[in-house]
Amino acid sequence: MFFLLVFNMFSYAQSDYKTASDIAYYGNSVEKDTYTEQQCRLDLYYPAGGEKFPTVIWFHGGGLTAGHREIPEALKNSGIAVAGAGYRLSPKVRSEQCIEDAAAAITWVFEHIEAYGGDPDLVFVSGHSAGGYLALMAILDKHYLSSHGIDANDIAGIIPFSGQVITHFNIRKENGIKDTQPVIDRMAPLWHVRADAPPVLLITGDREKEMLGRYEENAYMARMMKIAGHEHTTLYEMDGYGHNMVYPAFPLLVDEVKKQAARIAKDK
Numbered sequence: 001m002f003f004l005l006v007f008n009m010f011s012y013a014q015s016d017y018k019t020a021s022d023i024a025y026y027g028n029s030v031e032k033d034t035y036t037e038q039q040c041r042l043d044l045y046y047p048a049g050g051e052k053f054p055t056v057i058w059f060h061g062g063g064l065t066a067g068h069r070e071i072p073e074a075l076k077n078s079g080i081a082v083a084g085a086g087y088r089l090s091p092k093v094r095s096e097q098c099i100e101d102a103a104a105a106i107t108w109v110f111e112h113i114e115a116y117g118g119d120p121d122l123v124f125v126s127g128h129s130a131g132g133y134l135a136l137m138a139i140l141d142k143h144y145l146s147s148h149g150i151d152a153n154d155i156a157g158i159i160p161f162s163g164q165v166i167t168h169f170n171i172r173k174e175n176g177i178k179d180t181q182p183v184i185d186r187m188a189p190l191w192h193v194r195a196d197a198p199p200v201l202l203i204t205g206d207r208e209k210e211m212l213g214r215y216e217e218n219a220y221m222a223r224m225m226k227i228a229g230h231e232h233t234t235l236y237e238m239d240g241y242g243h244n245m246v247y248p249a250f251p252l253l254v255d256e257v258k259k260q261a262a263r264i265a266k267d268k
Contacts (some may be wrong), residue, residue, distance in 0.1 A: 016048040017077065020116070025085070025108035039088045040101050042108065044116065045071045046081035052119040054156070054257050055081040057109055059127030059134045064098050064170040065090050067130070074250035080257055081118050083109050087134070095171045096187065102134040103144035110150055122261055124157045126253060128246050130170075132163020133189070136200075140192035157199040157260045159253050162214055162243055165189045165202075165221040169212070179212065190221055195229030201256045202235045203249045209242035 021043045026032060032040070047053050056075060060067040069086035076082070087101035110120050125135040135158055138144050142152040167183040177183060184190050202222055207215035215237055225233040236252055238245040 015050065017045055018048045019071075020044040020046070023108070025105045030104075035088060035092055039086050040104065041069065042083050042085040042105055043069060043071055044081060044083050045076060046116050046118065047079070050081075050117045052122070053079065053081055053117060054122035054124060054261050055083060055109055055113050055118045056124045056126050056159075056253065056257065057083045057085060057106055057135075059085055059087065059102055059105075059125075059131030061127065061129030061131050062089070064095050064130045064133075064168060072246070072250065074247055075254070078254050080254070081113065081116065083113075090170055090174070095168060095174060098130075099134055099137045099141075099144055102138040103148060103150075106138055106145060106155075107148040107150050110154070121154070121264060122156050122257075123154075124159060124257055124260070125155055126159040126161065127163070128161040129163065129243065130168070132160025133165075133168050135160045136163050136165065136189035137187070137192075140189050140194065140197055141186070142192075153196055153198060155198045156264060157201065157256060158197075159201045159203070159256055161246055161249050161253075162204045162210065163189070163202070163218070164214070165217045182213075190217075190224060193221070193224045193228045193230070195231075197225070197230055199232035199256075199260055200225060200230070200234070201252065202233070203238065203245070203252055204236070205238050205241045205243050205245035207237060209240075211243045214243065 023042050026040050069084045071082045071084040085105035087098050127135045139152045139155050139158050145152045167188040169179040171187050202218045204215045204218045222233050222235040
């Protein structure tokens with residue numbers, strides 16, 4: 001039965017899709033300035049008439065200082081919904097506020113995706129580089145989502161692309177620390193390794209082509225998650241690709257969504 005359910009989830013690959021654009025994800029309870037109103041929005045691409053489909057929340061890269069929300073073309077028509085979320089950028093805000101924005105965007109999807117036909121039990125969080133860092137921090141440090149009344153462990157999976165797992169270099173810069181000086185503190189995903197976290201798929205470029213030891217950071221993250229007792233951490237290295245390994249990694253993301261959707265359907 002659960003295989004039939006998973007097949008149905010991904011039977012929308014040939015269906016029509018709709019896009020709901022420019023959705024403000026902060027509620028009225030938050031005081032918003034013009035910059036927050038501009039940046040803290042998402043676009044939702046979803047199967048028209050679909051039911052119980054998975055959703056991937058995608059955070060763009062750009063070092064927490066640049067970039068804009070996007071719905072990656074490679075994720076379209078793949079049987080899933082995609083929420084491309086923007087967030088405020090440094091130096092207009094401190095980097096920790098980027099994480100707070102990511103948590104607010106995740107909360108919006110949890111609270112509203114069912115109205116579009118999606119399954120709130122099948123919400124995945126992903127992103128490239130800085131976006132991967134936000135995905136990891138917003139879930140592994142549970143306080144960001146708990147402030148919205150959401151249990152981070154209800155996320156179906158975390159799939160960062162070349163995410164920084166030590167303290168992000170822009171946060172180090174804000175504190176006068178050079179980018180070649182590694183730091184692991186509460187602003188590092190590595191600080192928050194835990195056995196009860198959702199499944200984690202870490203994807204990086206080739207260790208010889210990646211930036212500033214990014215593969216080795218993720219390899220250490222994978223090892224420490226396993227030592228902490230986490231049973232669903234996987235690491236992929238994209239041989240021959242550098243930091244911009246995004247496009248060839250998308251099939252791994254879709255396969256991971258299918259795998260975890262099948263696991264969750266089986267457990268229901």
